[in-house]
Amino acid sequence: MLPSVVVASIWKFILNPDKGLPSFLSSFGIQGFDKALLGQESTALWTIAFIDNWHYWGFLATLLLVAMQGVPTELYEAARLDGANLWHQLMHVTIPAIRPTLIFMFLMTGIWSFLVFDYVWVLTQGGPAGSSEVLGTLVYKTAFTEFDAGYAAAQGVSMAIFASFLLGLFILMRKRGWEI
Template sequence: MKTKKRNMVPYFFILPAFLIHVCIVAIPSLSTFVMSLYDWNGLGNGKFIGLDNFIEIFQDPIVKKAIWHNIQWLLIFITIPLILGFTAAILISSLHRSQMLFRTIYFIPYVISAAVAGRIWMAYMNPYYGLNNFFAKIGLESLSKMQWLGNPKISLFSVAFVDNWHWWGFIMVLFLGALQQIDPTLYEAARVDGANRFQELWHVSIPGIRPTIAFVLIMTIMWSFLTFDYVYVMTKGGPAYSTEILATYIYGNAFVKYRAGYANALCVVQSVICIFIYFFQKWVSKKGGLEDD
């Protein structure tokens, strides 16, 4: 009797967390897959329509646009913040007293709310009351006429710029943390062998942080297809769908048009893209030797 009672204790410990999470996350996630087969407005019972939602997605021109914007987003975020973060991490890893100061400053944009950061930059990018006044004053006439968020040709890049502002410091800290775990004797050995700064970087630093590079790549690629906050806060997908991405399109369908079934089908497409990319990336990094097993 006594032993039986003791065996139950671990379950009492783990079950509260598990049950809350299953009810709020796991079961609804599964129901997303089921409801993607329904024509459903969120209220009452939906009508089973098989794969019709998915057929509609493949014919929906806005979905194509959105995915293309996600791909552009990916190309921006897999290069710029990584290069900035990596360069800054390499440079400040050789500093001593000021290292903490730089790290603290670079990380600030990452801790503030996307809602606020987005609005602050919207104010700066306001064509009449924002930075354009400053550009006009210092004589940059062409810049001062720019509609940063209103011009469909550049609006996506304007939003990506702001998201980058918030994001690159985080990448920097990840790289810095990894660089600090490299065994210092490896650098000494390289120096004894007469390696210059560049060779040290290429033969010691980069191999030393390979797992972090692989992790950052996977994370960036998947998050590029999930990103929402900055685009929604700054442009809501507009103007003229020029910044529409999968997440904002899903949001609009679910909570503005109340097409919950269609939104769920889009969520399924989004998840499938992420899962596919995850395994593709794993395969590539294994081939390229970024990961060990």
């Protein structure tokens, strides 16, 4: 595992339109990659979202693999005997069996989405034209660029309320009997 600043710096180099992967692909005559993905308002946030999610895909894939290996094979055999095809086995055997893991994965992804500050700051600092601005960078800029600590604190409390909503959703599902 690498620190997020190192990962973001590597991706910034990879996506550099003059020296990185787009330049390399363009040199082979592959068209359409000559764009600065981090320099356009329409693609900057999506590119950062991909990079942020990329860094923990291995962890989530491992969790999913372990959960799927824990599904008893007898359930699949019984489903096949009942005439279930692969789609029905997925929908009625696999997903219900790994539901606690899936919910945990979605919950962790939601929580990690509030911690995206480092990737946004290293890659674009909220630009271009504020298109990749997230709550974390907004709070940082309000506190340390505009020197308005009170308003930044209010923004931080708002972030905490949003995160508490996710936690409240988790608690509600536990109270309703979901195994998470």
